[in-house]
């Protein structure tokens with residue numbers, strides 16, 4: 001089985017791909033925060049494997065995408081000690097062999113390139129990938145697989161966190177869409193502001209991109225929070241929670257197959 005490790009700013013996602021069935025069969029998330037990550041790796045991964053009747057030997061190759069360089073050596077060391085394997089680490093060196101192109105390989109997040117690789121391989125058409133992670137990102141790809149650019153906004157949880165960390169009286173709240181866009185109490189006010197506000201943000205951003213680049217874009221959403229804004233369903237051709245993982249797998253395969 002192939003193991004994909006996607007290290008984002010909130011979560012490190014582990015996912016197993018079974019080559020025989022061609023399916024992603026297992027997923028679990030750890031928190032990216034160190035030193036918690038180190039202790040969670042040592043405890044939760046072996047427990048997860050035991051509970052799912054898996055053994056480290058079932059893993060035959062590993063790909064790693066990380067947008068948090070501080071955790072790379074922790075994850076690489078863990079792969080070596082637990083699986084006895086070195087992961088293939090996605091980097092600017094991974095890109096020349098790909099059918100997708102970017103003009104700023106040294107800067108763009110490897111997670112965004114994984115998204116683009118998966119979406120473009122699937123659609124072979126202009127596509128906008130909307131990734132609802134710690135950051136909310138829009139990555140715009142033309143019909144030749146060329147990344148035209150990215151825009152980055154605070155993610156939904158990050159926006160809520162910014163409010164409660166920068167104010168005296170605002171609490172942390174759940175990401176729940178209230179019935180009314182007009183807040184009747186403080187919690188409702190934050191939920192209405194962030195959830196209705198971000199719904200408008202996403203619609204507006206897609207429209208502005210389409211006005212700037214007149215192409216028939218597919219829109220694919222991914223990321224931990226991609227299903228929360230339910231009124232965006234019509235704006236997305238697809239919500240694919242595995243998009244980054246699938247791109248990670250494709251980029252690893254292209255760069256490691258003899």
Ligand SMILES: Nc1ncnc2c1ncn2[C@@H]1O[C@H](COP(=O)(O)OP(=O)(O)O)[C@@H](O)[C@H]1O
Nearest residue numbers: 008009010011012132133134135157223224225
């Ligand atoms: N299935 C989920 N349900 C609710 N919240 C989630 C889920 N997955 C992730 N989150 C939360 O959403 C935020 C973004 O998560 P994620 O997409 O994993 O971000 P990143 O890729 O930046 O690590 C985090 O606050 C995370 O805790």
Ligand SMILES: CC(C)(COP(=O)(O)O)[C@@H](O)C(=O)NCCC(=O)O
Nearest residue numbers: 008009010067107108109133134135
């Ligand atoms: C934009 C991101 C912070 C998104 O990270 P995430 O929300 O998945 O944790 C990450 O892709 C990143 O650090 N990118 C580098 C800057 C860029 O893509 O231009």
Ligand SMILES: [K+]
Nearest residue numbers: 008111133244
């Ligand atoms: K991500």
